[in-house]
Amino acid sequence: MDANTIKEQLQLINSQSEKKHITILGAGIAGLVAAYELESLGHTVEILEGSPRIGGRVWTHRFGNEPDAPYAELGAMRIPSDHQLTLHYVQEMGLADKLCKFMTVFEESNAKMNINGQVLKMKDAPRTLQLSEGGLLTDTRYSEQTRNFAAWLKTIINTIAPGNLRSDFERDLQSHLMDELERLDLNPYFSEDGETIDLHSFLTQNKSFRAKCSQGLDIFLGDIMTETSHDLLQLKGGMDQLIQRLATSINADIQCNAEVVALRVEKDHTQITWKQNGQLHTTNCDYVLCTIPFSILRKMELSGFDGQKLDSIHNTVYCPGTKVAFHTKEAFWQQEGIKGGASFSGEGVRQTYYPSVKFNPERGSVMLASYTIGDDADRMGKMSEQERFDYVQNTVSKLHPELNERGAIVDKASIAWGEYKWSAGGCTIHWDDSESNYLAAQRPQNTLFFAGEHCSRFPAWLQGSIESSLEAVRDIVKHKPATKSTAVNTISRTNRQLVTV
Structure with missing residues (x-):
């Protein structure tokens, strides 16, 4: 669904909703897009950002x-x-x-590769890999075309993949993938000079190959299709520039150096505690949208969360x-x-x-x-x-x-990014049961909602952060508030609890 259609739906839902006050935790792309859209719908927003800067993992x-x-x-x-x-x-x-x-x-043929101390141009790397490694890559039981294609695949995966997936590929290649390549017509995927392959087309048109890969490798190959695309x-x-333009397009107050340390979910509000300028601040909020990575969220004091949600927070892999x-x-x-x-x-x-x-x-x-x-x-x-x-x-x-x-x-x-205080990871990995992972990650807790690349079908991409943000905006706008049992404060009010630390 395109953005204009989503916005039309938001306008329709919003016309039947009362105006709300939303506290957004995190000033990355997800938080800023949510603030921009909520304000355009007439709601009031404020943003707390733990780090000294805005942008999250756009830097x-x-x-x-x-x-x-x-x-x-x-x-x-x-x-x-x-x-x-x-x-x-x-x-x-x-x-x-x-x-x-x-x-x-792989778009620049003059780029280089270091194979076992030998430096050569990228286009020459697969042939050199065949000669240096031997094994299946020189096994004459397979056609020359199959051996060449496998060498290119291995070159690409050695270049991009983390170590555990390089091992997975080697194991799959040894057990059955060479036989699968031998069965396929590989000729259409070689360039005219035979020096490069079109991996994107091969993976798109031969889903049976990915289906025969181990699960983690299969999903990683899906990522490779994007990473090796000619259309980036x-x-x-x-x-x-996208972050700065979004920030200047919203009226919301963005408070940096405001480190959230506790979230408490109640029936009709969410209580947050954050640390800023040596003081602890606690307040109750009508609605909260949390875009903080789960790698950071699980280090906080959390109460009022159901067991399934806590499992998602603690088990999401970064x-x-x-x-x-x-x-x-x-x-x-x-x-x-x-x-x-x-x-x-x-x-x-x-x-x-x-x-x-x-x-x-x-x-x-x-x-x-x-x-x-x-x-x-x-x-x-x-x-x-x-x-x-x-x-x-x-x-x-x-x-x-x-x-x-x-x-x-x-x-x-x-x-x-794995050591960075405000993310403790570069991105989430949805390599096992991915749909249930992101759906559990985005599921709200009463008036506490969630967004970010970890709550999306597109982990590691801006697209995922934005999509999850728009979904959270929709859910907030259509939410019907419970009957309030206590007075609810907002960050802008002065009756907060302050504790010097």
Whole structure:
């Protein structure tokens, strides 16, 4: 359903509803979209944000204060072209002219790969992998086409997947996937020169292949279909432009550094306690929309929640993600014909992305030197920041020795989302019984509602956060309040309990 249809439905429901006061917990994309839509429907909103900044896991790091300073996306960095809800808000916030192509993995044939210490161009990697690993990849019981395709698949999964799924793929390949590939007609999925494959088309047109994969690998391949798509977009100038435009489009007061520590669900209201400026504040709220990740929520004092909801909060699995960005004196990789896309740097660094937008050469350039998820991200996240920088520089310099030249790296930035206080994870993983997971996550508790990527069919994407936010708005608007047994306060009133801590 498109955003305009959803909004028409909201208007219809809203016409039969009384005006409400809603306290939103979290000023990420889910919280800001909800505030924007609730206000447009005539409701009153206020926002508490625990961290010192807004945006949640949308975080554009700028290397300088100049308008044209180069930047890196430490959080969300791409928008699939079929994520219509996300694109709707990009357009509504006047940013449609900023949309441009995001060149992703395997789109740049000159990008590099480190295989067992041997550095070569991406297009040459599968053949080298066959020669170095042997085994099934050189087993003459299978056709050359099958062996080549399997080598490409393994190259792609080695590049993108966390360690446990790389192991799953190897196990599936050994037991039955090679036989499945041999059965299929693979010719349509090779490029004319035979050097690359169209993985997106293969997975779309051969659902039987994914059905024969282990469950976690099957769902991950679904993610790969998006990640390797040729139709990914980005916002030139930074993804945080969407956050800033939303924030300036709402009247709601956004209180940062307001750390929620307790939620108590009652029949006709929700009581929240938060810490701010060394004081504890407690108040009762008519309606609360919680967009706080469950990885943080489960550390709070929670009461009045039913058992099924608590199970969802405590059992939702989060995947760590770690990014390291280098501000470089110049875009030296362009001299090797690399215009974007990503290299595979090996070891625990995984993917190295190059900008596919142009920066002012006088300001230098930026490479996302390392983007990892899963166990690789966890190991790197537990390093000190300096250790992380040194490790990434040492690893990526095997692809790009220029990084070790004096003055080549001007500045550095990193984020380990698994260690970040306000998320304790990069995104949720719905790799088991996904529908019941997200439906349980979004299910309200009386007047306490929930939204965020963890409450959606699209974990890890802005689309999921936005969709769940709109669903929560609908549920809040149509909710019929219970008969109030006590007076209900709002954050803006002065009769709060204050306790110095």
